[in-house]
Amino acid sequence: MSLKKIAQTLGISVTTASRALNDHDDVAKDTKQKVFKAAKAMGYRPNASARSLKMGKSYVIGLVYPFHVDVLNDICFTQMIDSLNKELNQLGFDLLLIPDENKDEIPVFHRLLSSQRVDALLIAHTFMDDARLRYLVKHQFPFIALGRSNLSAEFAWFDFDNQQGIRMAIDYLVQQGHQKIAYIGGNQPLTFIHLRRTGYVLGMQSAQLAFNDEDCQMTEMNRRGGYQACQVLLTRHASQIPTAIITDCNMIADGVAMALEQYMQRNPKRTKPVLITYDGLPLDTLSNYPYSTITQSTRNLVGKQIANMLVQLLAGEEIKNLQVLWQPVLKIHSPNH
Missing domain, CATH: 3.40.50.2300 (Response regulator)
Structure with missing residues (x-):
């Protein structure tokens, strides 16, 4: 699938489509979102290496998760990671897993931000009082929290009730x-x-x-x-x-x-x-x-939701529109399952 086909489908120029995918500031936010969605639907995969050199971006999303056996044994969490990785790959992004091994994570975040290794972060397993989120808000680095937290500042999050x-x-x-x-x-x-x-x-x-x-x-x-x-x-x-x-x-x-x-x-x-x-x-x-x-819904739907939120975040969507709360469902089974 070519960039030209995407442009023709949306009725825009190839230049506009290209600049939208490369997140140029002179392209309207809603146009960027339409181009990203069309690229995903059509299976368009831009050359990540060329984009990185040209735009100074990594096209990598970092997922910070607790490096703990209880988390790694959680099949729901690993299924979500698998679904998220597939969705991001279709959008031209790679997923970098970042184990959160230390009690003081701030040095890790400082290295990530200063090295520009990732374009955005996903913070899994949030705390009610989360120093990591405060650090990212302070430094205005794009992130989505997979869970809520008691922050005074607005931030993007996805959670279940x-x-x-x-x-x-x-x-x-x-x-x-x-x-x-x-x-x-x-x-x-x-x-x-x-x-x-x-x-x-x-x-x-x-x-x-x-x-x-x-x-x-x-x-x-x-x-x-x-x-x-x-x-x-x-x-x-x-x-x-x-x-x-x-x-x-x-x-x-x-x-x-x-x-x-x-x-x-x-x-x-x-x-x-x-x-x-x-x-x-x-x-x-x-x-x-x-x-x-x-x-709590299927892991595939969760992965798609988070990937779409990341696209919107990087396209400049307002934070208040990136706070999503899904409702769980109670399923009563028979005594024999």
Whole structure:
């Protein structure tokens, strides 16, 4: 597919199409967006090396993510990266993965910005108080946060309504007659963990259901953490065992499902506690325990959304138009999945 074909389709000159793709300031913002979209739809792939030399741009997007085994084991996150990489490749960009290994990330950001190795950054797994985002805002470097944060300045972000997802689960359980609802979530200071835990507290308060700190277990975001936290809930006096458990990630949920299976094997006459989890169970789960899911759309759709937001960001779109909140969906499954 040639640049000439794109220009003819849009009714503009080849020069305008070329200058739009190369992000020249003399091309209107809406024209740039139309050209980018047409190029993607037609499968146009410009010569990245020539563009980089000519424009002084790298055509590389950096994805900063926590270098932690719990994150790398999250199949939802890795599927999102795969989808995002494919979308960016179609737009003529490469994706650079940048492990966030240090507690003090600012030197890493300083090197990235001064070396001009990337045109924009994606910041995954944001914190409620995130020094990385403040640094990027201060230096006016283009970025999109994959999650929100308590910044006084405006910034571009994409997120799901994590709080609402948990509240939907509680509302459903209350309608089913549950009163003893427990929650097991991650113990890291990440925004989505905070919002999901807040959703549990607000949901229980709204339903006027009693709960205490032991009902809200915070643990490592892996199978062992979920298993051990669930054991705490199941070793109470029989009248205090929860009739339903909500978890905030699939790895925790897998450990919880294992603990619940073992509990039911020892107590076959008891009613099975209901399990509701974000993102279902991992693909490699060995559990047959029934569960329902708080679903956050497909990873392919998420990758496309973020790629399109990056194109708009680099084309000069206003930040207030690059703050996107998607709603999760509660999917109730039958006892046999």
